[in-house]
Amino acid sequence: MLMESVVLGLIVGWLRGGRLSRLAELPWRWPALFVLALLLQRLPFRLTARYWPSLAPYLPGVYMATYLVLLVAVAVNYRLPAFWWFGAGAVLNFLVIAVNGGHMPVSPAAVQRAGLPPLPVSVPPGAMAAPPVSPHIAMGAQTRLNFLGDLFFIPPPYPNPRIFSFGDFLMAIGIFWLIQAGMVVRREHGARPSTVAAPGR
Numbered sequence: 064m065l066m067e068s069v070v071l072g073l074i075v076g077w078l079r080g081g082r083l084s085r086l087a088e089l090p091w092r093w094p095a096l097f098v099l100a101l102l103l104q105r106l107p108f109r110l111t112a113r114y115w116p117s118l119a120p121y122l123p124g125v126y127m128a129t130y131l132v133l134l135v136a137v138a139v140n141y142r143l144p145a146f147w148w149f150g151a152g153a154v155l156n157f158l159v160i161a162v163n164g165g166h167m168p169v170s171p172a173a174v175q176r177a178g179l180p181p182l183p184v185s186v187p188p189g190a191m192a193a194p195p196v197s198p199h200i201a202m203g204a205q206t207r208l209n210f211l212g213d214l215f216f217i218p219p220p221y222p223n224p225r226i227f228s229f230g231d232f233l234m235a236i237g238i239f240w241l242i243q244a245g246m247v248v249r250r251e252h253g254a255r256p257s258t259v260a261a262p263g264r
Contacts, residue, residue, distance in 0.1 A: 068235035072242030081246025096136035123165020149237025155230035168212035
């Protein structure tokens with residue numbers, strides 16, 4: 064969902080006469096924190112599943128920590144309205160992930176309709192089961208705040224079907240807004256051209 068917002072933002076910014084080079088002039092701070100958080104949301108899971116399965120119990124904590132990093136990055140950029148949307152989405156996602164033990168609940172119906180592989184099945188708290196090496200678990204009676212989970216989807220024929228939460232949607236709005244603010248230079252309304260007054264007699 065976030066990648067789609069980047070692509071759409073760039074296209075709309077270009078159609079509005081914006082320039083890609085202007086993005087470098089955005090007055091946002093610590094952009095590396097955003098990159099770090101997004102990398103940590105996926106890379107540890109993939110590496111653990113392939114090389115270090117014994118580290119799986121620590122991944123939920125890592126996943127929640129990535130949202131804390133995002134919120135720090137949002138806080139230092141609070142003067143830019145685009146980050147208000149991004150921050151609101153990050154807070155909602157962090158909340159539902161935190162109350163579900165570090166995993167995002169995903170609607171099995173949305174997964175099926177999006178044509179994606181089945182997700183790990185959630186288990187009751189305290190049950191003896193190996194933790195899934197995934198940031199997601201299947202939504203069910205045992206998961207909490209399901210209305211903030213991944214309920215929405217973009218199905219085929221879209222070439223890259225997606226499932227996403229309301230928080231993801233708000234974060235995508237923030238990214239789209241940020242790109243527009245960077246690419247398109249706003250003109251001051253009501254500005255008057257300078258004139259030279261005629262000397263009085």
